[in-house]
Amino acid sequence: MSFHDKVVVVTGAGSGMGRAMVQEFVAQGARVAALDINEVSAVATVKALENPDQGLPVHVDVSSVESVDSAMSEIAEWGGGVHVLCNNAGIVDSFRPAHEIPLEEWHRTIAVDLTGPFLMARAVIPGMLERGEGVIVNTASISSFSAAGGGSAYTAAKHGVLGLTRQLSFDYGRRGIRVNAICPGATATGLTMPEGGSDFLPDTEAELGRIPAQRWCTPEEIAKLAVYLAGDDAGYIHGAAMVIDGGWLAAARNPI
Template structure:
């Protein structure tokens, strides 16, 4: 099992759901973790729930804003002197709007958080990782990175884009010691999914849960364990891959929405 003692991990969207679970997983493996979220209170709450809160620090970041991103990454490097792993986890849903219904503002917002955000964060940490000659980045896409209908037009396009971003970063930086990979969760029991009327407890979702192979929601802690594998030395040969954790949803191709 990857031990993260003295490693420095940065998690975005760490005030909720999978990001919160990642902070728990990495600190339980002795990493120092920067708990970044646009909602500072939520980030602080994440830390208050930890067994070893002294390993974590909260910082407000808006991943869509280059200045905010630079400020947060600078703060991490000032505090701990390095960054070993960046988990680009922050993301938003899009209300399932179809292409002719989605407003340009909504499209831009979803692309800004889900795709430009991971790009800006990667762009800010890569110089530090190049200096270290080592580092890892995990981008969170979705089953919507492969198939339609998990969200609306903007969400699906953004999550397909995340996979392309991972592949291009791998091409550009893999030989320089930076491994980049994508996690593609399926339906996961987080506040995002549970607050969404189309996914949580809708008749379609309940019917799908009875049919697809795993027949249950994924837990955020399961995604966090996958991140802990991908970000550590046991995954040293894993570059540019998409790791799907969806209980067989894509394989069985029964997307109900």
């Protein structure tokens, strides 16, 4: 129970990896604020916990300063200072080539996937500096390294998340805040599965052919990595991009 009484904030907590992160941190004794733009799903995440008192569903749009500020006030009232922030909320774009993307889609994707983690980090860092400790875990992607996992907006945003991770690590590491990124490959969540209501349906069979592990990742596997990165055993890991993709990037030249 290494997170006993610690306060963890997870964005995108209503589905997929975020929901699994809430469950894993709670299992480790943490009190977890489950943030999502879809309040109904955030409530469902907390209701499903063995002890729902350990969770707080909070509405947030991570791309909005006002919404982030109001969510942080709610969390402060409930739990005090934030020890761990998991910047996990994200959306995928429509995979269209750049000249076909409506500008609105570009702005929205960058706002949620890149500006969102920046705004959330900016909101928790002053408290972490005061206490001299804190951990931020950003959900990036293998799209932080390569093209084709989305369109221009998603790929650019996820490359940006790695840059943000490294800069935050550089700026705050010596002041007690560790910042790292998780870079998932194909993971079975609402973002990628038809039952999650996703518009984007990957060719699962073709993807499996490219992945040495020969299966998709589970949200729980991502969540366990987040818990590890947030814990003391990862104390020497700063500014890292932890790839968890079943070997997909390593086998990038495998045509299937």
